[in-house]
Amino acid sequence: MRERYKVKSKTIICGLAVCLCILITLQNTAKGKSYKRFFKLLTEEQDTTLRKKGGKKPPADTSTVNKTDTINKTDTTRKKVDSLGNPIDSLHASDTVKQKIDTINMSKDSLDAPVNYSAEDSGVLVLTKKQFYLYGKATTDYKDMKLEAANINFDQPTNIIKAYGGTDTAKGALNLPKFTQGGSTSISDSIIFNMKSQRGLVKNTYYQEGDMFVKADVLKKVDKNVEFGFRTRFTTCNLDTPHFAFRTRKVKIINDKIAVSGPAFPEFEGVPMPVAIPFGIFPLSRGRHSGLLPPQFASSEDFGLGLEGLGYYKVINDNLDVITRGNIYSYGGWSLNVNPKYYKRYKYTGALNFSIQHTKLLNRSGLSKDEFTTSQNFFITWSHSMDSRARPGTSFSASVNAGSTQYNKYVTNNPMRNFQNQLSSSITYGKTWDQGKYVLSVSANHNQNNNTRLVTLNLPTVNFTANTIYPFQKKEQVGTPKWYEKLGVAYNGNLLTQASFYDSLFNFQKILDTTQWGAQHNIPISLTLPAFGPFIVSPSISYGERWYGQQIRLKWNDKTNKNDTTISRGFYTARETSFGLSANTRIFGTYNFPKSKGIMAIRHEVKPFISANYKPDLVHQYFYDVQIDTAKNTRRASVFDGGVMGSYSEGQFGGFNFGIDNLLEMKVHDKSDTTAKATKKVKLIDGLGVTGGYNFFADSLKWSPIALSLRSTLFNTVNITAGANIDPYGVDSFGRRVDKLLWKDGKIGRFTNGNIAISTSFKSKSKDDKDKSGGTGIPVDQTLTPDEQMRQLEYVRQNPAEFVDFNIPWNVQMSFALNFSRILAADYKNFVTNTTANISLNGDFSLTPKWKIGGNTYFDFKTAKIQTLTMFITREMHCWQMAINVTPIGPYKSFNISINPKSGILRDLKINRSRFFYNQ
Incomplete structure (x- = not known):
């Protein structure tokens, strides 16, 4: 110990500097x-x-x-x-x-990079042997390597560093060596490591590589990226005693790539299983990499035994990858899905999914002579969004959902997809000029009804808008502007080409024969006058013109007792103009409750409006009488009925429209605030409105139907919307309106239709007061496009048991909808009320802190049946999860149970059992 000089770590540099100065001075003066x-x-x-x-x-x-x-x-x-x-x-x-x-x-x-070090106790430097010792929570940093331990020894001639743990008063482990390099971390009993060659030997180490945790008795590091382990345990469970693991005698680990082992024995809760796998391959790659996608086993009485999800993931480059998956069944059915995704930062992102479905379904109903029902279908989805920074002022987006009308019917284990009968698509290009004053939009649209099998294509739809321009406004305003400077002119035009066909009768020539086009132009002129006291008065003029590519005329055929249709193609126009003067104001009223301990005041706001309008009849020449039955009853029809732009209404209008809207809210004491004068506002009615009109120039039926509307959000949780239409006139035996006001007979009118919708959601307080889903139960990812978020939502609906939040003990969502309408019966003599009502429930609750049960259902009051019912039960098992999904009611019944690790590395290591039943 005579050659050692023990000093405090904080003064070691100062001491060394003094020694150097003394030695140099002695040399120069002796x-x-x-x-x-x-x-x-x-x-x-x-x-x-x-x-x-x-x-x-x-x-x-x-x-x-x-x-x-x-x-x-x-x-x-x-x-x-x-x-x-x-x-x-x-x-x-x-x-x-x-x-x-x-x-x-x-x-x-010497080392090619500096070494930063620190120690809580002290540091010792041996000059003759060039060795350095750090004591007490020592830390060294060299390049991307960091070592922490109780004691660290460094030998400079050999570049070997040794690290050991200490002991506390209870003789337990203290400050075990912890080595970190890149994304890998290991905790060991002892470490011997060469900092230059990066070779080393570690004993009794606990090693983490990404999501994988490795426990090895001995770990030998041969270079920067390769290690060999002896008596090793693999797991993704981060507990000291993991729930499951794979034990193997020898293993080779290549950082960020793969781990390969010899025979491995699985164990659960420390109990080894009497089954061994001949070798183990554990992926450790981070990021995107190509590889096989393993399938899951499925069984169905309709499709037979099958493998679902078998596929391959291919990374083509940094901006493009492709997922290919397929299903195959023992009865001969199969399906193939190709899903490329592309992304370029600050440019665009998108995904395409093309599916081919060959269905071979066992005919269990016995209604057909054939043993199997065969169907060929396809489906395509495409989503594309352009970054606004790529080309300012230009946008391009796509949302395509199209395919065979029978495709959704044969998708297995997906009730939400089975009941989806309405499909729509849109591809849109947009361009703006002059800071948004001029906007051009070109789009292709598609609508499809899987029940009627009718497909409608709009190719293309062109819209151009010029926002309001004030031609008399000065470029530089000086003083108060003149009234005429508020005169504004705008323009809105659109061009539409439409084709409709039934997919069962698809024929290209028929599509060309039924294709029609039309265009519409609107030029509104408005003027904002100074306020007249509490009233705001605004005159307006509007001019509209429509272009048509065809005229349609109906003519009664006495031989066939039906109307024959004659189509004349060409270029036709119709125009309309109107003049208006409107006035509106706001009226406030407050009623105070000075002695109340709860409600302090109720505030009522009334927003009435009235407008006088005049519209001359410029389209009278396009209307004619057409016979509709053998009794020679007639109705008025337009030669432009059935066109893509529709027809203007016949007759002149000169009258007024009126309406009133109401807002009701109250001020109450805020009990959550300890301040005595703290208050808060509670909205009772967001809107209660009534609108109507009167036409002075009409020969009869001068009053227009009265429209009622209601909007409310009670207690910030219950959303209510309602509406109804009341016709003040009666009808004859054929359902035609007659000039007879019902209120003269003491009746309010005739309700022609109405609707009400109520929705609400309740949930308990989160255990950790953290809700990462934004209240939806789904983790929010702001980097996803709206289409990708919709696909994620669809997957969550398919697999609700995988996305439950155990921090929220219970939650419930409910919605109710009621619609009714008065329609003429088939005998043309009586009116019947057509009513539809349904209720939807969705929720879950925790049976225990680790068990959760839930589901959703849809009940139709008209049929008095539960249309669909899906239930799930899930078990939280720390690093594993068990989920059971059952659909016992409805035309698409299914059952699925799966047990799988949560870690993404072992996502395909799961036990799955699936059954699907299709009711033909």
């Missing part, structure tokens, strides 16, 4: 004395011996001096000597003292 060796810290020994008087230079010590000495051949730290080797006194040589600078270069055997 005359006729022999020079001792000088050692540079953490470098090789250097030859600093000087020749004696009259003597010869001693031979170099080859054991201690390298050929590339770190001190220059001309030693600038020595004094000048004469020809006999005696030092020359600088005072005699010159009156000016010249300072010499000591330059030290790094030797080849």
